[in-house]
Amino acid sequence: MSKDTQSLQCSLQLYKTQLKQIHDALLVASEEQKADLEQVAKDLEEIILLTETSLSTTAAQESDASDSQNESNLEEELSALEGVKCKVPFKYEWGGIGYHNAIILGSELNEDGLVYVKAVFMHPTNKKMQPCPYYLEGNCKYSDDKCHYSHGYAVRLDEVQDLSDPDYSQIIEGCMVLAKYKDDLWYKGRVEDIIKGTEFSVKFLHCNDVLLLNLHCVYPLEEQEEDSSSEFSTEEDDDDSQFTSKCLEAYNTGCARGAGVESFGLWEQHTRGIGSRLMAKMGYVHGSGLGKEGEGRIEPVEAMVFPPGRSLDRCMELREEAGSLNMLSVEKRLERQKAKAEIRLRQIANASERKASVFDFINSKLIKNSGPHSKEAPPGTSSSRPRTTKLGHLTREKLNVHSLQVGEEIRKAERDIAKLKQSLQRQSDHGDLASVSQIRLRLVDKEKDLDQLRASDRHIVNEQKQRKSSSKLTIF
Ligand SMILES: [Zn+2]
Known part of the structure; x- marks a missing residue:
């Protein structure tokens, strides 16, 4: 909004206020005052009308001016695009997209309000990208999409990328x-x-x-x-x-x-x-x-x-x-590339396997040093020391690892027991008494083991609970 428009609007406001005051005054005025006031009111009304007219004309002129300015700005900007070297995303027939060097031929504002540019590729790597010589001569008999060559590649302006100048000094033998x-x-x-x-x-x-x-x-x-x-x-x-x-x-x-x-x-x-x-x-x-x-x-x-x-x-x-x-x-x-990639994948998989085994090793060390039952402990005979001891000195992380390990062992023991029970069933069906008694012994051992593991698990859970509540206490 220009200064003219602003001052006109101020005056208009002032005139309207004055007119209202006069109308108020008329209500209480004497007969001889009334005539004068009515004259003033008439004048004011005329001035208001004139001001309003002039205001609307000014506004219209201003908007016209700004519109045409915008238009010419856009046109200038668009024509400045012509001849600009850039990178344009080219969609291959098989669906992929690659950026290729191109020169902008022209541009236009589409009905959807987006600017599209038409570009020709500087370094066409396939025929679809190659400028159509017939089209350049104005007599290609094929339509834009039927021709095997490019009639200019249309692309949205915001998809165009900058192309830096080539550095020919880079080219060496x-x-x-x-x-x-x-x-x-x-x-x-x-x-x-x-x-x-x-x-x-x-x-x-x-x-x-x-x-x-x-x-x-x-x-x-x-x-x-x-x-x-x-x-x-x-x-x-x-x-x-x-x-x-x-x-x-x-x-x-x-x-x-x-x-x-x-x-x-x-x-x-x-x-x-x-x-x-x-x-x-x-x-x-x-x-x-x-x-x-x-x-x-x-x-x-x-x-x-x-x-x-x-x-x-x-x-x-x-x-x-x-x-x-x-x-x-x-x-x-x-x-060949695919094969290489596969080999690489396999190497990665191996590496992560190795990593896992290193981790296992560390864990087993850790458990062995801190907990009474390690993997090396022979099943069934491992109860020389009670399982449920000395968790207090473990860090929270070690305790968690320990808990996971115990959980794993519990599941393993349960599986073993199930298997033993199956084979016990089979052997007693066959009537192999020696085997049956042997399996029974192992089964008893296993079950004892499992009981201890469960006790150990409960102990760990208690320890974790205790720590949680004590950490809560220290917070307050
Ligand atoms: Zn053509």
Whole structure:
């Protein structure tokens, strides 16, 4: 609210108060005062009306101004997004999500009040991410969702992440980079040689091809993934390379040329020309096919050889991993990873088992030193010392451990007794009197043992109760 509006409202309030006072005065006024007062009241009413009118006009003007300001601010902010490099979450066909480097083509405010940006990927690793050359020329005959290539990837602005500038000084001999292959997709590769700091000889891991690339065709990887790269570069057998060449063949079949270039740029009606500038920046030459030598196909082709007998989900996953080539080796790699993970799990399990046994050992030591019955004590003969002694010097933790241990022994004794009773039944059925008497003796021993354990347990419980109540006493 502006100062004008505020002062107008103050005056209006004042006029209304005055008018009310005049009306009050009129009630008690003499006849000659009345005429004057009525005149003043009329004037005031007119002033109030005028003030109200002017107030509403001012308010309307102000809200108009702020609206248009907001609009132009938003438009400015949105247009400032164009050309911004960022990371965009890309949803793979098999359901996973990965963040990929992209450039924002344009943006729009949706009806739901959310800002969506349209982005093209700088380093497409699959065809779905690759900008559609037909669309760029304004004559793709497929709809946005039917085309095998990207017509710009729409994503909510709040899902877009910052992309820091690449540090090309990171690229040294032997390091891993993202590099553009002949098919215009980007794959992982190892830098084998750097020539004059501007050309890079890169060995692609998916096919073992070595290409000489300029700076625009390599991109430093954020993290050097030593582990996976070493697995990537492991030897590939004949099956794999055969598969690779089959894929490549399938890939290159149907490369078409000669799309009409007159219509180029029609698509930019919606993107204010930023697209072609960006495409030019990425090395796209007007009217040519995509690719290093402009050899990329122009007609969208979907020919893909998948490993036999795999689920579609699996194939998609493999294709994403492999970037459409050499899926068998990738599958092997994934299996190796899985096997490794399993070994790791087993090691962890063993370790925790070991830990448990160490714990047991400590406990048994502890119990042996502090309590009269340890695991080593022979059953039935362990009553040389009474069980129910000397709990007083145990710490609360030791007492608890002790109590658990006794509980465990009670259950074990109960199980043993049940077993003995069963075998006693069996033996007496067979009429084996010697065995029966032997079992009876053991049974008696066991039952004595159990009685003592139970007594011990009661004793521990008492001790715990006592401590609880005494600790309560010390609190107050
Ligand atoms: Zn298209």
